[in-house]
Amino acid sequence: MSAPGSSADTAFRVAERLRGKVEAPWEVFGERLRRYEVHLNGGSVEMARGPIELEGFGLRVLRPVPSGLGVGFVATTGLGDEEVDRVRKAAEEFAPFGHSPAKAVVLPGSGGPGPASVESVDRALWERPEETLAEYVHALLEATGGRPEVVPSFGSVRVTLGEATLANSSGLERAYTQTLTDVEVAVKAFGGPEGAPPGEYWVNRRSRQLDPRGLREEAAEWAQRAQDARRAKAPPTGPQRILFPTDVMTDVMPSILGFRFSGAAELRHMTPKADSKVAADSVHLWDDGQFPFGLGTAPVDDEGTPSGRTRLVKSGEMGAVMLDLIHASATGRPDSTGNGRRDSIDFAPWFHFTRAPAPVTTTIVLEPGKGGTDEEMIEAAGDGIWLGQLGYAFPDDISAAFGGEIRIGYRIRHGKLAEPIRGGTLGGVLIAAPGDPSILGSVSNLGSRSVLSGHLSAPTMQVENVTVAGDT
């Protein structure tokens, strides 16, 4: 199904004003966005917001300077001629002071490869945003309400309809549409004869679709986890076998691998050496800019390079790195990998025109293994911990370490989920120097079914000897 067309012309209008006035290569990225939000308090609507209308553009000027390439980038919400002229002057003024290691960059032109055909729009949401949002909120409240001793205590559903436009001095003009959804729900459990304090399960989910199907089943699981949090005990201290579902690793892998497997890290000597062992043999990793409904999925990246796939790790060995135009040039490679993107992985805003492109991951894909369903993985694990949620994983893209408090998890005993655990900390180093222990180096089993969560598509991952500090 093709995406709906864009009627936005933000970048094209600005480009029209720029042509003939800027000597150095330049590009304009424009966005026109509409956003609608519903904020919840318990089972009722606390605030409805929208439309929140935002339109702006970012101009990048790439000027050769003696030390390499000078980059000037300026963004604004002003679209009048006077403001466009101010932005142009500011970008040209800043460019000589910006230094990148690239010597020269050839911007994609209109004669190059065409955009990829991708799925990144929720059609129902695009066509009926307020109604679709209202229907989803209704379904969410119905699914989370009406359960004894469980209420939604806090939450919001936010949807964004985006029209991106891109134009550059090589004559390229691209426009495409996208949808983005953010669902945040805290489910609180209380009551019962034991009088334990309330428990909570907190869901934060960003995707491209707003699909109420399956909410009832999901809400039942959230409610169960909130109840379990009330009776959970601290985990044991020491090295443990951990089963990481995708919802947990989505806070870790894209952030750390997105930087450590990028051209920006390679320039700073932070990437593993090519072909070196970085993970267990069973680990195969991709960056996939065309992954259906992936958060980084678009027909072209934010520099105009068609989206593609990059093999990062094959059978545990380091493969290629992710590149934008500048880092392709700086590392002596002919082409960008289509990772010139303006978003970031952590605390990403819903608009992108305010940032200059950098090599950023699209969707990290961990290929599934042969471990079967989650139930079969648990049975095969025998003993260990099923990690339901970390408070926050605190991914550190420089050191590649992560770690956080266990908000909910379950002991695995004799191949079955047993009592809930909560508290203590769990952490490790995702990828390490050769010879040092790491999470990806200690993968011992991978599930057969992948799940898309945020910027990660992965199966459940079993890892040996993960350090856990419990309450002892």
Next chain:
Amino acid sequence: MTSLREAEEELAHALRTIEPHTRYAEVMAESAEGVRLRHDKESTDPVPAPRMRGAVFRAWSGSSWVETATTGLDSRSLNRAADGLVRAIAKAPGTLPPPGEPSTGDAEAATPVRESMFERSLVEHLEFAKTLFGWATSVPGIGNAIVNLGYARDERCFRSTAGARRFQTITRTSASIVPLAIENGRVEYDFLSHGGTGGREVLATLTEAKIREVALEAKALLATKAKAPTGSMTVLLDPGTAGTFAHESFGHGTEADQLVRDRSYLKPLLGQRLGPECLTLVDDGSMPGKWGSMFFDDEGHRSQRTVLVDHGVFREVLHDRETAAVMHRTPTGNARRADFLSRPFVRMTNTFVEPGEFTFDELVEEAKDGVILQSCTSGIEDPLGGNMQIKVKKGRRIEHGKVTEILPSMALSGKVLEVLASVRGASRSADFDMSPGFCGKGHTDLLPVSSGGPYLLARAVVGPA
């Protein structure tokens, strides 16, 4: 591009078109601009911060709050947003009065700036960044360092149908230095971060000696073979970590909207003793020069000092107009929007632990065996569960009352109330320090806050991170 001053009449006009349809409406218009500069061995990126201008309208529909927002400050954009708000009011009808008391009166304020960053040339800023970089990389073994320098001016104009008008200009300046130690595929770092409201004078305390010390720490972290300890133990929190504890672990539970939602473990404890006499926790948005300071909140109420825990007793929480009404208190000036695109929530400003009476050496001796937690990188709240989670970049082991080896990154966890009850002392005001940062409500709506304190001796669960 229309300035905020120029747009005031249009804002007032748009508000008047909404007034017949509601018992209360307000508009907050914003204009933000500045410069960010990032420098390391491989690249230099001076970037003007995006010039963002726009307005958000809020009205009480009779049953709930409704909002619309726009990036244009011209009459067409503002009137379209106002029309949208009128439609939103009609979609959520009701007869309830707007909750709480609105602000009134007219006031203006601006951050006093001694040395404006805006008046210095880009060349001067680049030279300064390169000087900081040079200090960090002058330490043998530190081949690279990331330097960030930034300054911004945020103008906000607030008007309401209750007759309130506020115009405030907040100027913020910050810098951070991250020396990198890299060897055979291993990377370690430490960091130094300064920031506040004001101009270049905010960065006057960034000295060569401090930056070299941080660079040496990064080198020591790379060299150490020590493992982070695991388990429940005595901990000595450095000022940054104590501040993160005050903000993330305790402070989020004092945001009154969480109490009103029955989503704070602290709700039944108001008025009770939570810690020893030496423990006082404060939120103060009116502190001069601090990163989280402001003159008025985004409902027009003045920022203020609110003592949350007074000598161990939980006395007060943070309010917007609505929660203040529900809890029969007065607004504390803590209703904040991240920007004109974001809704207001009850938020912290500058949150800290008050200094105590001990010296650092006395606290180490008192600890006997344990760890010092240093260079806090982040924390996250658990307002209902009351658990804590804080991550630090490094630490020091304490053995037999002496500080010994350096330790790699650690996570701190445990029950907040148990940690509060375990506090055994705070160091003197000479150690007091505050760090700039950004705080989210949930996973979004980041805005500037600062947190700090003295050294704080307590007990918590520690593990590697």
